Amino acid sequence: MIEQIKGRLAAGKGKYALVVSRFNDFITSKLVEGAIDCLQRHGAGDEQIQVAWVPGACEIAIVAKRLAESGRYVAVLCLGAVIRGQTGHYDAVCQQVVRGVGQINYDTGVPTIFGVLTCDTLEQAIERAGTKMGNAGADAAMTAMEMAHVMEQVR
Numbered sequence: 001m002i003e004q005i006k007g008r009l010a011a012g013k014g015k016y017a018l019v020v021s022r023f024n025d026f027i028t029s030k031l032v033e034g035a036i037d038c039l040q041r042h043g044a045g046d047e048q049i050q051v052a053w054v055p056g057a058c059e060i061a062i063v064a065k066r067l068a069e070s071g072r073y074v075a076v077l078c079l080g081a082v083i084r085g086q087t088g089h090y091d092a093v094c095q096q097v098v099r100g101v102g103q104i105n106y107d108t109g110v111p112t113i114f115g116v117l118t119c120d121t122l123e124q125a126i127e128r129a130g131t132k133m134g135n136a137g138a139d140a141a142m143t144a145m146e147m148a149h150v151m152e153q154v155r
Contacts, residue, residue, distance in 0.1 A: 061100025
């Protein structure tokens with residue numbers, strides 16, 4: 001029989017850190033609510049969840065890396081909302097955040113989940129923060145739990 005390594009959707013006993021951008025907080029607050037609700041529905045207690053608010057999406061990676069390096073968390077969820085404006089700033093921010101969050105995974109070995117919305121319009125962000133398209137915060141929480149279990153098995 002072939003051995004398979006699979007994650008499960010259960011919070012387990014580990015702690016989860018959420019790093020959240022305050023910029024566009026009318027969207028990001030909904031992502032936080034979705035993530036916390038998902039973690040709690042899958043068995044996490046309040047003491048297993050820590051939320052760190054940062055000014056904007058560009059600041060997510062540095063705090064996420066510090067939390068991942070601390071050894072206290074089984075996963076770090078990065079939540080934010082970058083919405084395209086009239087300038088090229090959107091592209092620069094998106095590239096920096098994607099690269100930064102991705103690098104944390106390689107540098108620390110702690111699952112660091114990209115839950116940052118990168119949307120062309122405000123309507124798209126609203127849809128992904130709990131309306132038509134579900135809640136990207138809850139999706140990030142599910143990914144975090146699954147990856148925490150996979151990593152536990154491959155250690």
